[in-house]
Every structure is written in structure tokens, then in C-alpha cells.
Amino acid sequence: MVHDHEGPEDGDIVAPSAKIPVPAEVSDAIRTLIRWAGDDPGREGLLDTPQRVARAWKEYCQGYDEDPAHHLGRVFEEVGGYDDIVLLNGIPFQSHCEHHMAPITGKASIAYLPKDRVVGISKLARVLHGFASRLQVQERLTAQVADCIWDKLRPQGVAVVIEATHGCMTARGVRTPGVGMVTSRMMGVFRDDERSRQEVLKLMGY
Numbered sequence: 001m002v003h004d005h006e007g008p009e010d011g012d013i014v015a016p017s018a019k020i021p022v023p024a025e026v027s028d029a030i031r032t033l034i035r036w037a038g039d040d041p042g043r044e045g046l047l048d049t050p051q052r053v054a055r056a057w058k059e060y061c062q063g064y065d066e067d068p069a070h071h072l073g074r075v076f077e078e079v080g081g082y083d084d085i086v087l088l089n090g091i092p093f094q095s096h097c098e099h100h101m102a103p104i105t106g107k108a109s110i111a112y113l114p115k116d117r118v119v120g121i122s123k124l125a126r127v128l129h130g131f132a133s134r135l136q137v138q139e140r141l142t143a144q145v146a147d148c149i150w151d152k153l154r155p156q157g158v159a160v161v162i163e164a165t166h167g168c169m170t171a172r173g174v175r176t177p178g179v180g181m182v183t184s185r186m187m188g189v190f191r192d193d194e195r196s197r198q199e200v201l202k203l204m205g206y
């Protein structure tokens, strides 16, 4: 595959993704898009844009390079008898919708009721980012995060609530900013037991 030879100079401060070579067919496609949108990809300000856009998309979509379930591989079975809800509340995330490749920006609240194992709390956010860093619909993202925790931790319950705004609804199309889409997935006791569901929703601030 042919690569464009526009790399960082010695001494430049570069993001890790800047080192990824961009195949010529990818930068050509972005040049075509710029032209189709009405601008001149040959003008000075746009010369490096195809490489930047390509590398930005590699970064937005870096979840394709990982299996988020791996983050839940290290569990702790001794937690001093703790047997109540664990909640990571309001985790900010960014994703992109699979229909328009426009940003989805939101917050996720992820809770589980452990049975015999807990996980390092940062790992819940890592699972979220792993699935969010792909082309998504919010419903699937919500379900994938919940299913992953359910499968790997075998807890008594999992609750995931995601609230997000969709760039495809604000910057284009219906142009309705400020509207949040809310999705939730309740599993185990949070699905079957009304009091447990109310308790976790209250902890999340709903």
C-alpha cells in the first residue's frame, strides 16, 4: 500500500496517532470529500488536512483495535464483605454515530451489584471508551457495556444509563440542539426487582 510521506520533523511535539502512516487512498478520499463539499483541497490551509483527518478518525475509532472485555480480566474477590451497589457515575464519553459519523457526546452511569468479585473501578470507564470508540448507535453502546460487565463479572445486577446529544441532530438535519437521548439497560436484580432499580436510579441522580 502506498503511504503519503508527510511525517513529523525531529523535535516536533506529536500525538501518538500522528506517527501512523496514512494510506494514499485514504487521504485521496478526504481530498475528494473536501472538493465535493465545495473547497479546494490544494489551497495552503487544507494541504495537511487529509492526513490530520485520517489520523483523527483512527483515534476516534481506536476501539476497533481492542476487546473491551479484556479490561475486566483482573478481578478482586476479597473486598471486606462489601456486598452493595458499586457505581461509576456520570462518566463523560465521546462516540460517533454510525449513520452520519457525527459526534455523540454524553455521560454514562455504570453500576453493578457484585456477587463474588469486583473490578478496578477505572476498568468500567475503559469498557465504555472501548465500545464508544467505534461507529455506534446509542442503544447498542448501552447494551454492549452492560452485557460485557454481566458476562465477565457474573454480578447480581448491572445498570447502565447513558445520556447523550447527537451532533447529527444539532449541527445538521433537524437542527435541534440541547436535546438529550437517554438509554438504559437493566439486568439481573435491577431488571427484576423494582426497589433495587429505584435505588440504583436514585444513586445515579434520576
Ligand SMILES: Nc1nc2c(ncn2[C@@H]2O[C@H](COP(=O)(O)OP(=O)(O)OP(=O)(O)O)[C@@H](O)[C@H]2O)c(=O)[nH]1
Residues within 6 Å of the ligand: 097, 098, 099, 136, 137, 138, 139, 166, 168, 169, 173, 174
Ligand atoms: N435510534 C438511534 N437513532 C440515531 C442514533 N444516532 C443517530 N440516529 C438517527 O438515525 C436516523 C437516520 O435516519 P435517516 O432518515 O436514514 O437519515 P437522515 O435523512 O440523515 O435523517 P435526519 O437526521 O432526520 O435528517 C436519524 O433519525 C438520526 O437522528 C442513535 O444512536 N440511535
Ligand SMILES: [Zn+2]
Residues within 6 Å of the ligand: 097, 098, 099, 100, 101, 102, 166, 167, 168, 169
Ligand atoms: Zn447520526
